[in-house]
Amino acid sequence: MDINIKIGEQLAQLRKQKGYTQEHLASILELHEDYIGKIERGQRNPSVKTLLLILDNLKIKYSDFFALLEDA
Amino acid sequence: MDINIKIGEQLAQLRKQKGYTQEHLASILELHEDYIGKIERGQRNPSVKTLLLILDNLKIKYSDFFALLEDA
Numbered sequence: 001m002d003i004n005i006k007i008g009e010q011l012a013q014l015r016k017q018k019g020y021t022q023e024h025l026a027s028i029l030e031l032h033e034d035y036i037g038k039i040e041r042g043q044r045n046p047s048v049k050t051l052l053l054i055l056d057n058l059k060i061k062y063s064d065f066f067a068l069l070e071d072a
Numbered sequence: 073m074d075i076n077i078k079i080g081e082q083l084a085q086l087r088k089q090k091g092y093t094q095e096h097l098a099s100i101l102e103l104h105e106d107y108i109g110k111i112e113r114g115q116r117n118p119s120v121k122t123l124l125l126i127l128d129n130l131k132i133k134y135s136d137f138f139a140l141l142e143d144a
Contacts, residue, residue: 003120003121003124007120045120045121046119046120047117047118047119047120048075048076048079048117048118048119048120048123049076049117051120052075061138061142062138062141062142063135063136063139064135065138066133066134066135066137066138067135069134069135070133070134070135
C-alpha cells in the first residue's frame with residue numbers, strides 16, 4: 001500500500017479518537033479543510049513539516065505515530 | 073530550531089554512521105546529490121515519502137529516527 005494512504009488512515013483514526021472534526025483540525029492548523037481530507041485519503045504527499053504540525057496538534061508523539069504505522 | 077534543520081542534522085549523522093557518502097545515497101535513491109545535501113542542511117522541505125525512503129535505505133526504523141529527533 002502506498003505510504004501516503006497508510007499515513008492518512010492512521011491520521012484519520014487518531015483525529016477521530018481525539019474527537020476532532022477535519023474542519024476543527026484544519027482551522028487550528030490554518031490549513032484548508034479539503035487539504036486535511038486529501039491527506040487522510042492519501043491523495044496528497046505532505047511535507048514532513050506539515051505531518052509533524054498535525055501530530056503536534058493531535059498531541060501525538062512523532063515516534064508513537066511511526067510505531068503505530070510500522071505495526072499497522 | 074526549524075524542524076527541517078533538526079531532521080537534516082539527524083540524517084547526516086546517521087548517513088555518516090552507515091559510512092555512506094551523499095553521492096552514494098543519492099545514487100541509490102535516484103535523487104540528485106545536491107538535493108541530499110540540501111535536505112541535510114535543512115534547506116529543503118522534503119515530503120514524508122522522501123524522508124521515509126531515505127530511512128529505508130539507511131535501514132533505520134521510522135520510530136527510531138523520530139525517537140532520536142525527540143531526544144536531540
